[in-house]
Amino acid sequence: MEMESEGMRKERAGVMGQQDGTVHVGTCSGKGPEGYGELFVFVPEVGQIVRIAEGTGDNLLREDEEDGYVDYIYYEQHELGIDMPVVDGGQVLLEGMFRELFQSTADCIPRVLDMAYGTDTLGCTILA
Numbered sequence: 001m002e003m004e005s006e007g008m009r010k011e012r013a014g015v016m017g018q019q020d021g022t023v024h025v026g027t028c029s030g031k032g033p034e035g036y037g038e039l040f041v042f043v044p045e046v047g048q049i050v051r052i053a054e055g056t057g058d059n060l061l062r063e064d065e066e067d068g069y070v071d072y073i074y075y076e077q078h079e080l081g082i083d084m085p086v087v088d089g090g091q092v093l094l095e096g097m098f099r100e101l102f103q104s105t106a107d108c109i110p111r112v113l114d115m116a117y118g119t120d121t122l123g124c125t126i127l128a
Contacts (some may be wrong), residue, residue, distance in 0.1 A: 015020065028109050030126025036098075039105045040127040044112070049084070051076045052105055054098045054114050055091065069093040075112045091116060 033039060039052040055072035076089035092108070092115045094101060102108045110120035 014098065028113075028124040028126060029108075033106055033126065033128065034104055036105050039109075041112075042110060042125045042127055043117070043122055044124075046117065046124050048087070049078045049080065050112060050116060050124075051078065054105065055094075059091065060093075064093055067093075068095050070095065071098045073108050073112055074100065075116060077116055088114050088116065 018082065029056060031042075036054050038050060041052065042048075043048045053074045055074050057071065059074075060069060067095060071094040073092040073094065074089075075092070076086050078084045079087045092111050098108075106126060109124070109126075113122055113124065114120040
């Protein structure tokens with residue numbers, strides 16, 4: 001049986017919003033972007049900005065598909081600095097289609113934080 005983290009439960013429950021458009025996804029706050037465009041999230045505890053995007057569909061391996069994965073979330077971790085270099089990144093493999101699992105890109109933040117940092121409870125701020 002798969003363990004479900006606090007952020008995953010909040011993700012499944014949906015984005016918790018305020019009347020001013022501010023959202024709280026897991027422990028992430030900021031102005032709530034709508035739709036499925038790329039998203040930038042600041043994670044102060046690690047001094048990084050994470051770019052999150054819906055997968056383009058062309059990066060699944062045959063083995064991934066054989067294991068039941070049909071879509072993915074793409075992310076890059078950028079170190080704060082003059083050139084904002086990419087220091088890590090990856091994919092969160094999904095067993096369902098991104099747009100069927102998430103109401104917006106912001107909804108998948110806990111999954112990305114869990115994959116990138118091993119926890120989905122880091123504080124973060126949605127930048128854009």
